[in-house]
Amino acid sequence: MTNRVQEFNEFRGKMNERILGVDNRSIKRFFSVDTLTYERGALDVRTKEMLGLVASMVLRCDDCVSYHIQQCKKEGVTDDEMFDVFSVALVVGGSIAIPHLRRAVAFLDELNAESKR
Amino acid sequence: MTNRVQEFNEFRGKMNERILGVDNRSIKRFFSVDTLTYERGALDVRTKEMLGLVASMVLRCDDCVSYHIQQCKKEGVTDDEMFDVFSVALVVGGSIAIPHLRRAVAFLDELNAESKR
Amino acid sequence: MTNRVQEFNEFRGKMNERILGVDNRSIKRFFSVDTLTYERGALDVRTKEMLGLVASMVLRCDDCVSYHIQQCKKEGVTDDEMFDVFSVALVVGGSIAIPHLRRAVAFLDELNAESKR
Amino acid sequence: MTNRVQEFNEFRGKMNERILGVDNRSIKRFFSVDTLTYERGALDVRTKEMLGLVASMVLRCDDCVSYHIQQCKKEGVTDDEMFDVFSVALVVGGSIAIPHLRRAVAFLDELNAESKR
Amino acid sequence: MTNRVQEFNEFRGKMNERILGVDNRSIKRFFSVDTLTYERGALDVRTKEMLGLVASMVLRCDDCVSYHIQQCKKEGVTDDEMFDVFSVALVVGGSIAIPHLRRAVAFLDELNAESKR
Amino acid sequence: MTNRVQEFNEFRGKMNERILGVDNRSIKRFFSVDTLTYERGALDVRTKEMLGLVASMVLRCDDCVSYHIQQCKKEGVTDDEMFDVFSVALVVGGSIAIPHLRRAVAFLDELNAESKR
Numbered sequence: 268m269t270n271r272v273q274e275f276n277e278f279r280g281k282m283n284e285r286i287l288g289v290d291n292r293s294i295k296r297f298f299s300v301d302t303l304t305y306e307r308g309a310l311d312v313r314t315k316e317m318l319g320l321v322a323s324m325v326l327r328c329d330d331c332v333s334y335h336i337q338q339c340k341k342e343g344v345t346d347d348e349m350f351d352v353f354s355v356a357l358v359v360g361g362s363i364a365i366p367h368l369r370r371a372v373a374f375l376d377e378l379n380a381e382s383k384r
Numbered sequence: 385m386t387n388r389v390q391e392f393n394e395f396r397g398k399m400n401e402r403i404l405g406v407d408n409r410s411i412k413r414f415f416s417v418d419t420l421t422y423e424r425g426a427l428d429v430r431t432k433e434m435l436g437l438v439a440s441m442v443l444r445c446d447d448c449v450s451y452h453i454q455q456c457k458k459e460g461v462t463d464d465e466m467f468d469v470f471s472v473a474l475v476v477g478g479s480i481a482i483p484h485l486r487r488a489v490a491f492l493d494e495l496n497a498e499s500k501r
Numbered sequence: 502m503t504n505r506v507q508e509f510n511e512f513r514g515k516m517n518e519r520i521l522g523v524d525n526r527s528i529k530r531f532f533s534v535d536t537l538t539y540e541r542g543a544l545d546v547r548t549k550e551m552l553g554l555v556a557s558m559v560l561r562c563d564d565c566v567s568y569h570i571q572q573c574k575k576e577g578v579t580d581d582e583m584f585d586v587f588s589v590a591l592v593v594g595g596s597i598a599i600p601h602l603r604r605a606v607a608f609l610d611e612l613n614a615e616s617k618r
Numbered sequence: 619m620t621n622r623v624q625e626f627n628e629f630r631g632k633m634n635e636r637i638l639g640v641d642n643r644s645i646k647r648f649f650s651v652d653t654l655t656y657e658r659g660a661l662d663v664r665t666k667e668m669l670g671l672v673a674s675m676v677l678r679c680d681d682c683v684s685y686h687i688q689q690c691k692k693e694g695v696t697d698d699e700m701f702d703v704f705s706v707a708l709v710v711g712g713s714i715a716i717p718h719l720r721r722a723v724a725f726l727d728e729l730n731a732e733s734k735r
Numbered sequence: 736m737t738n739r740v741q742e743f744n745e746f747r748g749k750m751n752e753r754i755l756g757v758d759n760r761s762i763k764r765f766f767s768v769d770t771l772t773y774e775r776g777a778l779d780v781r782t783k784e785m786l787g788l789v790a791s792m793v794l795r796c797d798d799c800v801s802y803h804i805q806q807c808k809k810e811g812v813t814d815d816e817m818f819d820v821f822s823v824a825l826v827v828g829g830s831i832a833i834p835h836l837r838r839a840v841a842f843l844d845e846l847n848a849e850s851k852r
Numbered sequence: 853m854t855n856r857v858q859e860f861n862e863f864r865g866k867m868n869e870r871i872l873g874v875d876n877r878s879i880k881r882f883f884s885v886d887t888l889t890y891e892r893g894a895l896d897v898r899t900k901e902m903l904g905l906v907a908s909m910v911l912r913c914d915d916c917v918s919y920h921i922q923q924c925k926k927e928g929v930t931d932d933e934m935f936d937v938f939s940v941a942l943v944v945g946g947s948i949a950i951p952h953l954r955r956a957v958a959f960l961d962e963l964n965a966e967s968k969r
Contacts, residue, residue: 282837285844291815293822293889300885301830304475304878309464314431315472321435322442322476323831325712327562328795330834331476347426347525354527355432358421359439359448361676361712362535363557366564369516376519399720402727408698410538410705417534418713421527440714442829444913445678447717464876471878478793478829479886480908483915486867493870538709543698548665549706552672556710559673559946561796565710581660581759588761589666592655593673593682595946596769597791597910600798603750610753633954636961642932644772644939651768652947655761674948679912681951772943777932782899783940789903790910790944799944815894823900826889827907827916 272377275333305338313342317352324356324364324371332371340378349375389494392450422455430459434469441473441481441488449488457495466492506611509567539572547576551586558590558598558605566605574612583609623728626684656689664693668703675707675718683722691729700726740845743801773806781810785820792824792835800839808846817843857962860918890923898927902937909941909952917956925963934960 287295305315316338323331339349353371357364404412422432433455440448456466470488474481521529539549550572557565573583587605591598638646656666667689674682690700704722708715755763773783784806791799807817821839825832872880890900901923908916924934938956942949 278841279837282840286836286840289814289818291818291822291893293885293893294818294825296881296885296888297822297825297830300878300881301475301833303881304471308468308471308876308878309462310434310468314434315468317427317431317435318438318469318472319476322438322472325439325714326442326476326831328831328834331831345426346523350523350525350528351425351427351432352435354421354425354525354531355435355439357528357531357712358418359436359443359712359714361708361710361715362531363560363562363565363676363710364712365535366562368520369513372516372520373512395724396720399723403719403723406697406701408542408701408705410534410542411701411708413530413534413537414705414708414713417527417530418716420530425525425527442831443714445714445717448714463874467874467876467879471876471882474829474879474882476829476831478825478827478832479882480793480827480911480913480916481829482886483913485871486864489867489871490863535709538705542702542705543696544668544702548668549702551661551665552668552703552706553710555669556672556676556706559948560676560710579660580757584757584759584762585659585661585666586669588655588659588759588765589669589673591762591765591946592652593670593677593946593948595910595942595944595949596765597794597796597799597944598946599769600796602754603747606750606754607746629958630954633957637953637957640931640935642776642935642939644768644776645935645942647764647768647771648939648942648947651761651764652950654764659759659761677948679948679951682948769943772939776936776939777930778902778936782902783936785895785899785903786906786937786940787944789907790940793907793911794944813894819893819895819900820903822889822893823903823907826886827904827911 271374272333272337272381275330279330279334313339313344316342317344317348320349321352321356321359324353324367325360327360327364327367329367329370332367333374336371336375337378340382346375346379388491389450389454389498392447396447396451430456430461433459434461434465437466438469438473438476441470441484442477444477444481444484446484446487449484450491453488453492454495457499463492463496505608506567506571506615509564513564513568547573547578550576551578551582554583555586555590555593558587558601559594561594561598561601563601563604566601567608570605570609571612574616580609580613622725623684623688623732626681630681630685664690664695667693668695668699671700672703672707672710675704675715675722676711678711678715678718680718680721683718684725687722687726688729691733697726697730739842740801740805740849743798744805747798747802781807781812784810785812785816788817789820789824789827792821792832792839793828795828795832795835797835797838800835801842804839804843805846808850814843814847856959857918857922857966860915864915864919898924898929901927902929902933905934906937906941906944909938909949909956910945912945912949912952914952914955917952918959921956921960922963925967931960931964 320335323335353368437452440452470485554569554573557569587602671686674686704719784803788803791803821836905920908920938953
């Protein structure tokens with residue numbers, strides 16, 4: 268049942284390694300800025316991950332949404348809070364976000380099922 | 385110096401009134417869902433307004449960004465926290481967001497100048 | 502051959518039920534405004550569904566396109582009319598919409614094959 | 619009061635002439651396909667212009683919206699029908715479309731004021 | 736291992752034929768302008784294909800990216816040059832492009848594996 | 853006549869200084885990656901600037917388009933080559949890019965007028 272979670276993380280890990288193995292300074296530094304951005308600053312990691320989640324959902328990137336859902340759960344964001352993030356994404360981004368919301372909730376359900384094992 | 389803030393709010397107010405004066409149930413209800421979404425739920429208003437801000441910036445809507453900057457300030461979001469929100473928007477949305485970031489900071493500076501009077 | 506149509510509708514139905522089962526007023530009301538919007542108003546349902554179709558295609562949401570193709574067919578939109586909608590989407594949205602057009606036509610063909618049984 | 623309508627049409631006309639004066643076959647043909655697309659086909663011009671309007675609004679292009687509002691009015695689309703088009707754009711495209719809706723309604727009001735003179 | 740490349744090209748070819756078999760002048764002409772655009776003009780085909788690639792990646796269309804990667808390889812664009820194109824897309828389009836970058840590199844690797852056979 | 857060019861560059865310079873004066877490491881590093889990306893790599897600066905231009909135009913950012921037009925001119929990109937870049941943007945991005953094309957050509961004309969003085 269959690270195949271999707273595992274497949275997602277394996278492909279993500281494998282391809283990130285492949286991409287960072289290439290000698291392209293701009294891409295490498297972009298990845299490092301990306302990591303830096305979600306570290307604790309004036310805002311805590313938990314808030315930043317919710318910001319990353321809502322941004323990913325209005326831009327309608329399923330993989331980005333899945334990634335930030337995982338990070339949000341690690342930071343203790345509850346399901347009710349997650350749905351509040353989704354509600355902002357839905358209202359700002361419109362009904363075009365609904366199919367992404369469906370896949371986000373399916374992914375969240377798989378994550379929750381996995382953590383209950 | 386604060387002309388831009390005032391003009392923005394006046395046009396916004398006038399046109400919202402004009403639009404809600406039209407007998408179109410779908411549009412009226414959309415506006416009411418929009419308001420509801422930023423009310424306190426599992427997340428507080430402050431967090432929701434930051435979510436609205438980052439979503440507006442990655443979708444590159446200057447007026448929406450200006451609106452949520454105002455709301456964030458009302459909720460006590462500091463300038464440093466605001467720049468953390470901007471940093472997530474910039475990294476998620478890319479350099480295409482930079483001109484919107486410039487205008488956002490200019491708007492924030494006008495708001496700050498105004499509140500110091 | 503019509504597996505894709507069936508799978509799409511089953512996942513859509515199941516996840517909508519799951520999402521509306523959550524106690525989040527903003528999301529629930531958004532779904533209800535969404536439904537209201539396509540009801541007969543100054544424009545008839547048939548025209549509104551074509552509007553929903555073209556909007557979905559320029560925003561490049563395959564699931565939304567599939568949904569509105571089904572609704573358009575229910576409202577008696579012919580294939581020739583559907584291709585006129587596609588042509589507006591293609592010209593407004595550009596060649597980036599072509600892969601979505603391919604999948605839209607494949608979905609339409611499956612729907613047509615199904616209705617001929 | 620109708621300065622905005624006039625300025626918009628003058629700049630549009632002048633720049634189209636400038637662009638089509640350049641010897642670039644791809645751009646010229648694109649402009650000609652663009653014109654062709656809104657001619658009567660399986661759908662009438664009126665419906666196609668409403669499709670162009672909703673597509674422009676969800677893609678959030680103020681100039682495109684202004685242009686199609688003018689064309690819709692020429693085709694006899696009433697204000698109530700226009701607001702139905704806007705409602706589909708708003709629900710599909712989300713609150714990020716609201717500032718564009720405000721400017722669209724302001725433009726429509728200028729057009730209406732002009733035609734009453 | 737090269738199934739993805741083959742499947743992509745087969746579906747693309749089959750659906751293009753299906754679409755161009757329909758009597759819709761606007762769509763047909765759009766496809767012909769699309770072809771014309773990448774022919775040698777003031778810029779050579781190689782440069783134009785890189786332009787098509789970066790445009791496809793910032794607009795986040797996997798199929799368009801796959802297509803232009805194939806064309807770029809035909810025009811002799813090296814892997815290092817391809818990653819330079821990717822770096823511009825990443826910085827302009829932001830981290831939201833990363834999942835598309837992963838799939839682009841996986842597709843490029845399949846193409847390279849195929850050509851080594 | 854060249855007021856627009858000058859105003860654009862002044863606001864850009866002033867706000868970049870303001871933004872980089874803030875102690876936000878993520879934003880600072882993003883700006884530095886942005887600069888790095890257009891330096892000579894496997895591709896030369898001239899090609900990279902054309903990539904930046906087409907990406908900016910399909911993402912419909914007027915300021916980004918203006919900036920890359922300036923850079924392209926510095927790198928010796930001719931007007932005919934520039935229109936080839938525009939043609940790719942137009943076909944990939946669709947008619948929604950036309951208003952941005954108009955403003956891009958108007959900006960290019962101002963730049964050209966300026967350099968003839």
